[in-house]
Amino acid sequence: MTVAIEMGHTTAGAPAALDLEELLATRLLVQGNSGSGKSHLLRRLLEQSAPWVQQTIIDPEGDFVSLGDRFGHLVIDAEEHTERGLQSAGERARIHRVSTVLNLEGLDAENQMRRAAAFLGGLFDVARDHWYPMLVVVDEAQLFAPAVAGEVSDEARKLSLGAMTNLMCRGRKRGLAGIIATQRLAKLAKNVAAEASNFLMGRTFLDIDMARAAKEGWPCPSDAAIARAYGSHSLRRARRLLTYIEEQGLIVCQLDGLGRRVVTLVELAWATAPGDPNAEEAEQGSLAV
Template sequence: MQQSPQAAFIAPVRPEGDNALEIGTCMELKVFVDLEELLTTRLLIQGNSGSGKSHLLRKLLEESAGVVQQIIVDPEADFVSFGETFGYTVVDAAKFKPSKLASVARKARELRGSIVLTLEGMPIDDQLRAVAAFLNGLFDAPPEHWHPAIVAVDEAHLFAPNGDNGEDKEARKEGQQAMANLMSRGRKRGLAGIIATQRLSKLHKNVAAEASNFLLGRTFLDIDIARAVDLLGMSRADGEQVRNLNRGEFLGLGPAIARRPMKVTVGAVMTVGKAGASKGLTPLPSTSAADMASMMLADDDQPSTPALRVVR
């Protein structure tokens, strides 16, 4: 299909072979991320809750699975399905001390095995210490193991917060430093950071500033829109584009994506997160108020889920 003048002006990348990660469409044309370029220039994904941010991250990781080693930091266990689908090693951080997690990270670099580090259910201070130890373990691997690897961090603002959100001061400092090292010094060690966050204003500026590629989704707060248009090199008047994006739409820019901001509609994925496929509205059970109250207030050792008739 011939490019329109607008598509030519945007100048999207056109990689080939394993370098071509297809993530969606723009003006009915396929949109790609150049994997080799991504490995040296890093990526920041942003989108408010419900924007499709995690879906986009999942699409990128699925497209590059089996092509490059992947190391996924997963605070909500949304990517544990990669264990069954792609054979990744799933590590429950809650079961190990930070020193062991650092050792696991070094071993992952040596063996070049893809891994999902899940942090589900851990207090935030413990998450910060676990992620700092794990990232430092990746970072400290000996030079003979500096093979290319994607390091994807979902909800990155949790581990590199912009300010004090009540975390332990030392734990917060450890997390911020480890994330900064990943994004600023990881390239020479073969580590390509892909960080995803709900809000740019919550993410430490020193971490966000190290990304050269951006996929920015729907956001509504003025402070986040201002940072988004600055990253994309857009005028403040064009900031409404960010506010008006639909779910699954992102503005992409960078050497691995396009030379000018390009609106991307993200394609379908094959795996699902912890919550499964989106259910939309589901019918409520037709239970009387008295029966519902009786079940809710029943002792914990009493069954509380009788067969309920659903009215459709």
């Protein structure tokens, strides 16, 4: 039986739905700036699928603890448990098929990473007999799989990045369907982001940078600049992103007689100056990071 998760409506007014079976067989990346609706989208996805599939949420800000009251998720306050205890909790959650929220609120970055890694490790390492389908949602994924070293210890970063890599690269075989949400791909480890086969994108820094370029009369950013802003070296991915945003009716891309790209923001009626899409970043400048 096909289970459709209704996420909203298309611009034509038709229901926009996700196929739960397809979601469980793949991995999903959700991206958007702060305030763009990522948490609302994740909550809707979780609420719509809760009756059908086991879930766990890695929750750095305590945004999803209310799922315990409404849907019976077991809320685990990570601050009250050791890493060993959380690994055991992850194992038991899979064995007993209990939906959980790992609440990391109140912990510093180092301990958030360590405790999330321990819990994810428990989910991942459980015996094969318990590899039941499970949605594993990681909010603010860049905190647990950072692209560059920060103020945390190398050990904590290695543990957390290893757990996130296991989830996204090897988790599907174990029944774990990773759903990761981030504000910006450039801050997320490339090997983790690259494993996502489905994307849901809200308002992003690309939109903002395009608006800034249009308002100030700057040249349209090149494909290389767009790719770098999204944590990628793939010019093809940059072009796909522009195409996606244009298909949503937010921008219009045109080429002038010299082959330079002009992007017009539909709602504001602002347009960038012509820019060479094939230019190197050093020639044309890059999107802000």
